Amino acid sequence: MEDNLSSYINAYTNSAAHNDYLFEHFTQKTNEISFLKNHRDHIEAESLGFGERAFAYMWYLITQHVCAINTDPQFLEIGVFKGQVISLWALIAKELHLELRVTGVSPLAGNSAQKLSWIQYLHSKISKKYRDDMGSGNNYDDIDYLSIIKNLFTQLGLNFNDINLLKGYSTDLEIIDQLSKQEYAVIYIDGDHTFAGVVSDIKNYAPLVKKGGLLIMDDASCDLPGTKFWKGHQSVSNACRLIDDMPFKNILNIGHNRVYQKQ
Template sequence: METLSHFTKNYQNTAENNDYIWGHFKDCVNNTPVLKNHRDYVEEKMAGFGDRSFHYMWYLLMQDLKTKQNEVSFLEIGVFKGQVISLWALLAKEFGLKADINGISPLEGNYPNNSFFRSYYVRKILSYIVPSIKRDFADGNIHIKEDFLGHIQKMFDNSNLDLNAINLIKGYSNDEKVVAQVQDKTFDIVYIDGDHSYKVCKEDIDNYAILIKPNGYLVMDDASNFNPGTKFFKGIVEVSRACEEIDPKVFKNILNVGHNRIYQKIG
């Protein structure tokens, strides 16, 4: 049986290795019904981004925690439509773990929900002429206004999960009042997938990575622009730049899966 350490103990950040892991993890998702069914729903309903490979990454991380403890705690920055928090809840149920799952997200879009802005090509054209749209387009920060809470509820309902069991915090991750709501907690995993500008991503790392328990994990989304590999989307340059400033004396980059980077806090 594969474990997280199977991939981390001899991991080398090479193109060959990164491409292999990305492809192998995707195959493992397709061969694991609980993962395949969840990801199939996400893709069918266009209810989330990221790669299929990431589901196996979360599976291995959850499996690793299971070998050490019976209670786990998670924090996601940037919930979007609930793909990751629902997968955490689903896997905790599969592994028989008691899970404290927390999510911070504005739960609202930042662009009008009309045919004009819904068009990718219109947004791309506007990105050449409007500085603010150019910045948001480059950073992946364009989100059309939708009923995000409704989408999250459907995601949980599809897997027979209770959304009321999740601590969902509505707000922006760099808002002091939002940070205060979790600052007394500690987490086994913090997943940062919020605002993709360098400034806010750096603030998220500074505000939330300190809450990770010794030997816990920091997972950064859209963070592999400076990593070798040819088969996967690399992410956002500004996020990748912020990750270059993560202190290697505090966090070790133990594995990269596509544009997700996994760091372990040094105990």
């Protein structure tokens, strides 16, 4: 089998055996490509993101595929956190001499729960939103995310000024209005992990994927077979059922990342 995205898509079956094989195979392939391995090693060593090592090779294939069939493709990430994915896109483009444009949306601020255990307990009793945020991994430390992202780009030898980073939440009307003026070859949704938050992001941003383009959902594989990988959050997986009624086809799954193509 040729080592490109189309070959993996054509051979894909949504079975436990194949999902487990691809997860382990993509992990190995990441380790075989030095700049992908070095990027992931750095992310893990410096606690700059979550996800899995296998995803680096997934993005390597996706970026090559999309850039081969689009002129000046637009990539959008909802939920930048500390810059792992947008920096990886930029690094792949640099290493492979590809042209793409990257936009990210992030509040660049945390919403961490107060750390005193009795306050956490009190919040958990009186606030459903607090319980939802805790259960879906939605609480983050209040630190200087912008400086962290800029420093990551500098360490990788990348130009942060090439990135269109929008400060705000994906639900902000100004953000929705600004992004809705553009079609995207790739949209990666990894923002609010509550059911309502994911549904909102799908409704607002999935329609912006151009025909033939890709929508990738993070933390979304709780309903998929497989035993070798963490499957994400049930809230996200449940929200992704909405995509079944939209003009998308689930063409590939790598760990808890689900890849849909707009038909």
